Amino acid sequence: MPHVVVVGAGPTGVVVAGLLARLGVTSTVVDRHAQPYPRPRAVHLDGEAVRVLQRFGVADGFAAISRPASGLRLLDARLRPFAEFRRSSAAGHHGHPDASLFDQPDLEALLRAALPAGAVLRGGTEVTGVPEAGSVDLRDLATGRTERLRADAVLGCDGADSTVRPAIDAGLRDLRFDQRWLVVDVRSRTPLPGWGGVDQVCDPRRAATAMHLTGERYRLEFRMRPGETRDGLVARLGELTAPWLGHLPRDDWEVLRSAAYTFRARTADRWRRGRVLLLGDAAHLMPPFIGQGLGCGLGDAHNLAWKLAAVLHGRAGDDLLDTYQAERQRHVVAVTRAAVRVGTAMTGGRGVAAAVRRPVAAALLRVPGAQARALAGITTRYPPSAWADRRSRRSPLPGTVCPQPVVEAGGRRVLLDEVLGDGFALVSAGPVDAGLRRRADALDAVEVRVDALAGWLRAGRASAALLRPDRVVLGVTPA
Numbered sequence: 001m002p003h004v005v006v007v008g009a010g011p012t013g014v015v016v017a018g019l020l021a022r023l024g025v026t027s028t029v030v031d032r033h034a035q036p037y038p039r040p041r042a043v044h045l046d047g048e049a050v051r052v053l054q055r056f057g058v059a060d061g062f063a064a065i066s067r068p069a070s071g072l073r074l075l076d077a078r079l080r081p082f083a084e085f086r087r088s089s090a091a092g093h094h095g096h097p098d099a100s101l102f103d104q105p106d107l108e109a110l111l112r113a114a115l116p117a118g119a120v121l122r123g124g125t126e127v128t129g130v131p132e133a134g135s136v137d138l139r140d141l142a143t144g145r146t147e148r149l150r151a152d153a154v155l156g157c158d159g160a161d162s163t164v165r166p167a168i169d170a171g172l173r174d175l176r177f178d179q180r181w182l183v184v185d186v187r188s189r190t191p192l193p194g195w196g197g198v199d200q201v202c203d204p205r206r207a208a209t210a211m212h213l214t215g216e217r218y219r220l221e222f223r224m225r226p227g228e229t230r231d232g233l234v235a236r237l238g239e240l241t242a243p244w245l246g247h248l249p250r251d252d253w254e255v256l257r258s259a260a261y262t263f264r265a266r267t268a269d270r271w272r273r274g275r276v277l278l279l280g281d282a283a284h285l286m287p288p289f290i291g292q293g294l295g296c297g298l299g300d301a302h303n304l305a306w307k308l309a310a311v312l313h314g315r316a317g318d319d320l321l322d323t324y325q326a327e328r329q330r331h332v333v334a335v336t337r338a339a340v341r342v343g344t345a346m347t348g349g350r351g352v353a354a355a356v357r358r359p360v361a362a363a364l365l366r367v368p369g370a371q372a373r374a375l376a377g378i379t380t381r382y383p384p385s386a387w388a389d390r391r392s393r394r395s396p397l398p399g400t401v402c403p404q405p406v407v408e409a410g411g412r413r414v415l416l417d418e419v420l421g422d423g424f425a426l427v428s429a430g431p432v433d434a435g436l437r438r439r440a441d442a443l444d445a446v447e448v449r450v451d452a453l454a455g456w457l458r459a460g461r462a463s464a465a466l467l468r469p470d471r472v473v474l475g476v477t478p479a
Helices: 011-022 047-056 058-063 104-113 228-232 293-312 318-347 350-364 370-376 416-420 434-442 451-459
Strands: 003-007 026-030 044-046 070-074 081-086 098-103 119-122 124-127 135-140 146-150 153-156 172-190 199-201 207-213 217-223 252-267 276-278 406-409 412-414 425-428 448-451 462-467 471-477
Touching: 011 026, 011 047, 011 104, 011 119, 011 293, 026 081, 026 124, 044 047, 047 058, 047 098, 047 293, 047 416, 058 104, 146 318, 153 293, 153 425, 172 228, 172 318, 199 318, 228 252, 252 318, 293 318, 406 416, 412 416, 416 462, 425 434, 434 462, 451 462
Parallel strands: 003 026, 003 153, 026 119, 070 199, 153 276, 425 448
Antiparallel strands: 044 098, 070 081, 124 135, 135 146, 172 217, 172 252, 199 207, 207 217, 406 412, 425 462, 462 471
8 A cells, every 4th residue: 555754733734644554555743842832823724724624634623623704804093993804604615614713722722533444643753854756854852872763755744944855855835924923822711802803003103913713712913013022022022912801810811822933935846756746835825814815725734645545546647747847836926925915014024114004905805896906816716727727718617716605415505515526527407518428437437416516606607527536627519
């Protein structure tokens, strides 16, 4: 059976290992840390990312540790709202809320507990080298013992300071954004007033972000000025947090974690050498202003897992792996540039620029369709290829992700992906042309008539769609 070494046991690494296990590929997941990394990290996932967690098998568990977010508000220096971007708590395009807030340690515990038997987690272990095709060198940090482990592929999911990235001679392309922020996770025994979403304080003197995560946990972030240090700001936390916590007795709240981060925008110039590949923060870094960093990592896992499994099982050539970077990098760069634009608009500038920002942002968000257009700019849409067939220009659907409605199956109402399974699928609400059917048969696709997709297909000028295992449309029957 094919075996993969996954470097990094964060959500992206654990999820790709779990998805591979579902496809008959075993893995060893190694991480320097024996326990989940303790610093403050991701707090937001959109519906598309939660759909990946559903495929891993923890959708219900994630719903229990998260909550739908109401959206984003922009506040002035006196914490007065001047613009709002609303998100619905109902299930959206992907069958899950469009925005969910959570605490990453909860997510990591959930994922590790659900890791399938085909994936083995080894904490306290570092990668010392990827010396040749088919192996990886490891060292046990507690004992110093070294070993060489067989690996049909190596996946670098080991974050911004990746050890796998230099092993494939990959550099980082600068997308021109650097800001230092202090990130603080707080537990408050007294519920803090709020509206259910994220508040971004657009104060040129010190930008800040505040949000309620779940239960008693809150996240506060403060932009650091030149020369400031983490220790210096932590010593002034009472002053910094006063707008949110100042009315509470000091023993009513406590700091759980704090860290100084430099929010950067970078992408690796190479995501693959042979069967050594990069995912998540090892491949790309983005500022957190639109909450897409972890979601993009999970998207990498979803895109790559089925391709790598097909290659390792001999059902496809290694050229299928070429589509991984070709598809994901273009999308991730578009999302990163959007995050940079939003971050600069919300936190950058002084004087006239800061004064103009408030009315301009408020006016733009009131323009009919403005919010939908903003979301369209970060929606998954892969470039044309043999796996996103746009030879028929009548339909815009190839390369985009199929919706996930609730459907009837076996007398139960379930989400569509539960019916489609882990492989290719042919969904229809009308005729299927002979060419699409031949391709579906060659890929051993399950065929399902889904009347709940009729509106989506009609809007896409199609009557049927062939879906890849990551639920991206491969091709259609034009209507």
